[in-house]
Amino acid sequence: MTEPSTAATGERGPRRVLLTVHTGRRDIVELARTSAARLLRGGIGVKVLEDEAPDLEIPGAEVVPCDEGAAKDAEIVMVFGGDGTFLRAAELARYTDAALMGVNLGRVGFLAETEPEAVEETLSAIEDCEYSVEERLAIRVDVVDRGGMVVGGTWALNEISVEKAERSRVLDVVIAIDGRPLTSFGCDGVLCATPTGSTAYAFSAGGPVVWPDVEALLLVPSNAHALFARPLVTSPHSVVTVAVPADGNQARVSADGRRTLDVPDGGRVEVRRASRPVRIARVHAAAFGDRLVAKFGLPVRGFRDARHAGPGHELFTSRNVLTREVVSVDDPDQTAREVSGGGTHDDV
Structure with a gap:
């Protein structure tokens, strides 16, 4: 779902932008500095993370802790880096109304809105409130023990991966949809992805590309030893369960490659639509199909x-x-x- 920016309606107070930057590259740091200077000249406050502030050295910027309150009162979280930096920024913006806007400085960068040569146009759009906001489906993950008690949880924008903890052994899993057993097999792991994540890990594992405005959940087995182990696309209202038998291999959950949880013996992983979407700001009206052509050179x-x-x-x-x-x-x-x-x- 796409909506106009709320900043344009005058619903906000003083405007602020939080920068998240891949500080390991000098060219990215310089681009972030010049962008921050322009925003400050335009009367828009700039916030930077305390672990990035020494590398950025942006005069006039507000330094904030790198925690769940970093994006509070921010209109935009502007990301300078690749998809990994974008996913880190998504953690900071998760429980706020801030929208993510990425400048792709990585290799592929499906999540980022802007290429480096179009940064000036993007900054003008922020200054003039000429951008729209897409709401992307996110997933919630619950780890349940054999007694039915929830012992852990997290969320993901791209995907969660139920993986084997021991590389030398096959992971046995039982798959259920909406509480009904569907199939079982041995594998390296199982991916549960969103449409946004369909072009990431799930795509590499043989899953379908799903347009981001489609609301659905994806299940993609990884190296499954079974005849029926095809990728599945389910309703966004479904609950996808990956159960690990007690006599199987040890398993763990990885969310967006950033957060991990252990699955107890005989436990299961339940994946469903998260109650809060992830908000992504868009300036350019390019269709997703055009992005596929450009990113993959189709x-x-x-x-x-x-x-x-x-x-x-x-x-x-x-x-x-x-x-x-x-x-x-x-x-x-x-x-x-x-x-x-x-x-x-x-x-x-």
Whole structure:
């Protein structure tokens, strides 16, 4: 779900932005500094985390502890780094109304909104309150012992992984949906992911890519020794249970690769939709499909189009991938022409 920024409606008091920065790279630190200076000049307060403040050295910034109160009263949590830094920032913004806005300085960066070259445009959007806020489904995790008592819990934006604690042994699991047993198998682990996390760990394990505005829960086995061990997509209202038999391998839960919990002998892990979504601020209106094409370098011409210029020649893609307009390499000045998606019998 997408909504306009509440800052534009005058519902907030003094405006503040919390910075979270991957301080291990000098170029990222410099970009964060120049961005903070512009926000301060525009009358927007800047907060920095106390463990990052010595590296950032931003005059006029408010230094706050790195805890659940860091994003209190902040309108935006602006992230400078990759998806790992973004997930760390999500922990800080979790129980506030702050929206996350990422500048991708990592390798892929599906969570981040902005590439480095568009930072000035993003800062202008923050200053003018010209951004929207998406609410992304998050998941809640309960670890239950064999007696039915909840002994631990956490949450995740991307995924939780029920993993074997001993690498040399197979993890035996029983899968249930809404309290009804579904299947059992031996595996390296089981992933329970959100649509936001479908392009992360779950994708690497063979799961489907799910558009982030789809509300659903994903279950993806990892290296399962079974005939029926396909990825599953369930209702967002379902409860997904991964039970570990008492005579099986020791298991643990990893949430977003950042928080871990041990699963007791004979215990189970219950995953359901979290009561609070994660809020992500968006400036650019690019469709998710376009982000997939850009991030993964996907071919959008179709295999037949590459043959029009003859063997060994590749056709350049135009800016409009939907109409599939291309320009022949034999005549680069030729006006872009539309190539039929179906091809002809001569193409075969």
